[in-house]
Amino acid sequence: MILDTRLVVTRPGFTLDLELQVAAGQVVALLGPNGAGKSTALRALAGLTGLSDGGHITLDDRPLHTLAADSRPIGMVFQDYLLFPHLSALDNVAFGPRCRGEGKADARRTAAAWLQRVGLGDHAAVRPRHLSGGQAQRVALARALAVRPRLLLLDEPLAALDAHTRLEIRSRLRRHLADFDGATVLVTHDPLDAMVLADRLVVIENGAVVQQGTPGEVARRPRTDYVARLVGLNLYRGHARDQQVTVDDVPFSVAGHLEGPAFVAFSPSAVALYRSRPDGSPRNLWQARIEGIERHGDNIRIHLDGPITAFADVTPAAVADLDLAFGQQIWASVKATETHAYPA
Amino acid sequence: MTTSTISPGRGARRGSGAVTGRLPWVLVVPALLGMAFLVLPLAGLLVRAPWSTLAVRLAEPQVLEALRLSLVTATVATAGCLLLGVPLAWLLARVDFPGRRVVRALVTVPLVLPPVVGGVALLLVFGRRGLIGQWLDATFGVTLPFTSAGVVVAEAFVAMPFLVISVEGALRAADQRFEEAAATLGASRWTIFRRVTLPLIAPGVVAGAVLCWARALGEFGATITFAGNFPGQTQTMPLAVYLALETEPEAAIVLSLVLLAVSVVILASLRDRWVNSP
Numbered sequence: 001m002i003l004d005t006r007l008v009v010t011r012p013g014f015t016l017d018l019e020l021q022v023a024a025g026q027v028v029a030l031l032g033p034n035g036a037g038k039s040t041a042l043r044a045l046a047g048l049t050g051l052s053d054g055g056h057i058t059l060d061d062r063p064l065h066t067l068a069a070d071s072r073p074i075g076m077v078f079q080d081y082l083l084f085p086h087l088s089a090l091d092n093v094a095f096g097p098r099c100r101g102e103g104k105a106d107a108r109r110t111a112a113a114w115l116q117r118v119g120l121g122d123h124a125a126v127r128p129r130h131l132s133g134g135q136a137q138r139v140a141l142a143r144a145l146a147v148r149p150r151l152l153l154l155d156e157p158l159a160a161l162d163a164h165t166r167l168e169i170r171s172r173l174r175r176h177l178a179d180f181d182g183a184t185v186l187v188t189h190d191p192l193d194a195m196v197l198a199d200r201l202v203v204i205e206n207g208a209v210v211q212q213g214t215p216g217e218v219a220r221r222p223r224t225d226y227v228a229r230l231v232g233l234n235l236y237r238g239h240a241r242d243q244q245v246t247v248d249d250v251p252f253s254v255a256g257h258l259e260g261p262a263f264v265a266f267s268p269s270a271v272a273l274y275r276s277r278p279d280g281s282p283r284n285l286w287q288a289r290i291e292g293i294e295r296h297g298d299n300i301r302i303h304l305d306g307p308i309t310a311f312a313d314v315t316p317a318a319v320a321d322l323d324l325a326f327g328q329q330i331w332a333s334v335k336a337t338e339t340h341a342y343p344a
Numbered sequence: 345m346t347t348s349t350i351s352p353g354r355g356a357r358r359g360s361g362a363v364t365g366r367l368p369w370v371l372v373v374p375a376l377l378g379m380a381f382l383v384l385p386l387a388g389l390l391v392r393a394p395w396s397t398l399a400v401r402l403a404e405p406q407v408l409e410a411l412r413l414s415l416v417t418a419t420v421a422t423a424g425c426l427l428l429g430v431p432l433a434w435l436l437a438r439v440d441f442p443g444r445r446v447v448r449a450l451v452t453v454p455l456v457l458p459p460v461v462g463g464v465a466l467l468l469v470f471g472r473r474g475l476i477g478q479w480l481d482a483t484f485g486v487t488l489p490f491t492s493a494g495v496v497v498a499e500a501f502v503a504m505p506f507l508v509i510s511v512e513g514a515l516r517a518a519d520q521r522f523e524e525a526a527a528t529l530g531a532s533r534w535t536i537f538r539r540v541t542l543p544l545i546a547p548g549v550v551a552g553a554v555l556c557w558a559r560a561l562g563e564f565g566a567t568i569t570f571a572g573n574f575p576g577q578t579q580t581m582p583l584a585v586y587l588a589l590e591t592e593p594e595a596a597i598v599l600s601l602v603l604l605a606v607s608v609v610i611l612a613s614l615r616d617r618w619v620n621s622p
Binding site for chain 1: 519521522524525526527528529530531532533535539540543544
């Protein structure tokens with residue numbers, strides 16, 4: 001572990017308290033809703049926000065929290081990049097090496113090499129306001145990496161980009177992060193960015209970690225409503241007994257052995273809707289009322305209320321066949337093979 | 345201190361006059377009277393100016409002397425204000441120290457203080473028998489009152505708040521996150537100030553310096569109290585105007601015209617180049 005930290009920041013009405021370990025070359029994404037404390041965590045790592053009692057940051061076995069921001073071996077990419085408007089792209093990138101003791105000529109050589117690496121070698125003389133969003137993002141990344149940081153901090157690095165640019169910059173960023181041998185902490189509220197860029201996700205809500213794991217684990221086994229919404233699953237907390245998880249009187253049959261508090265998750269597309277009660281097992285079946293109908297990609301997303309609330313994704317044809325309408329009573333079921341249950 | 349432009353925004357269609365109805369005379373009449381009150385005296389100055397003898401009068405040694413002294417002292421005073429006022433503004437805007445509000449209030453006192461009172465206060469401190477003046481005299485043999493240096497001190501005392509307020513405003517308006525970005529790149533606070541903050545607030549500093557210079561150029565009360573009225577030594581343009589008015593009204597008009605011209609040039613440059621620019 002090159003980064004080992006417990007970030008404690010106490011403010012009136014808000015407490016951030018999270019432990020974080022990041023290995024060399026690893027990318028950890030802090031994921032969470034607005035106001036969860038992601039940016040505060042990043043600012044605390046950078047030294048822009050002080051730690052409260054009990055907090056510590058250790059980088060390469062040395063305490064980092066005792067150092068001022070300008071003495072920490074970090075590089076930070078800000079959400080809106082914050083390129084210095086009065087300096088050219090080259091001088092922006094050379095700023096860090098200059099501050100860390102390189103001579104003017106050396107710093108500019110370093111900067112030129114970094115601009116080359118991010119594919120902007122021919123934009124050296126350009127002022128930030130003449131750069132496109134994607135170019136500015138790459139200059140900001142070059143500026144952060146040019147100081148050879150041990151810890152790279154990225155604050156919503158793709159949030160300010162339009163959808164098309166985002167795709168390209170995301171894959172570029174992924175390559176640069178793969179080349180970077182220090183620890184990377186990335187803050188985002190976009191699950192896709194987190195899944196693509198990070199080796200590990202740490203989900204924060206209200207200043208505390210609610211779930212962490214590899215992107216695959218988190219996507220398959222969400223543990224909070226927020227995570228479930230992010231990864232697009234229906235999630236329920238129930239009680240497991242005898243290969244069955246009961247959620248608010250609706251029994252779900254599950255494969256494998258499970259006892260005690262458990263989660264059940266399934267995709268909205270796994271939900272089937274019927275006008276009348278289907279024959280067969282009463283398991284995985286409940287009666288619901290349609291609370292909303294909206295377009296969702298190529299399908300229609302139905303909001304169901306009842307003993308449990310759920311989303312169901314059905315085809316437009318199915319909506320027509322079933323003659324679905326707002327307020328209608330309907331039967332919903334989900335196949336046992338498509339539900340996923342795990343201990344709470 | 346600064347003029348702000350009124351953005352057209354949603355009111356853009358008002359120009360057509362279709363929606364708004366008649367202008368209320370209760371507002372329009374005082375507005376026109378106010379405008380006339382401000383513009384007429386200046387127009388009078390232009391009308392009564394001895395245009396035919398203007399060139400000759402301008403070339404008179406006393407006029408040139410006063411003009412030179414005014415320009416030099418105002419410029420030196422502004423330089424001094426920049427040297428001390430910009431760091432002071434930085435301290436007020438960026439460093440959280442106890443009593444900051446009190447300090448800010450004290451710094452702006454010369455702004456509202458009658459300049460004559462300022463001159464008296466300066467005499468009490470920097471005068472030959474003053475708290476600091478005594479020591480300056482004994483240690484360095486320097487006396488400020490009734491010298492050109494005294495003029496600079498009086499002008500700086502009165503004009504510096506303009507600079508401090510302007511620069512502090514610019515500092516508060518500037519996005520401090522640029523400074524944070526610089527800190528994460530390893531810049532010390534001095535480097536941040538020099539390479540990031542100062543370039544970002546340059547327009548504010550220039551606007552403040554111009555205001556400060558204009559105020560120093562027009563300084564009268566503190567100057568005549570603290571530095572006296574010696575031609576060539578401490579007699580600046582405003583003092584010369586006042587003196588000439590009693591003996592030679594035409595000369596006073598000419599001197600006033602020069603000051604008016606300088607003011608107009610300053611205002612024009614301020615508006616076009618700094619105040620309205622982002």
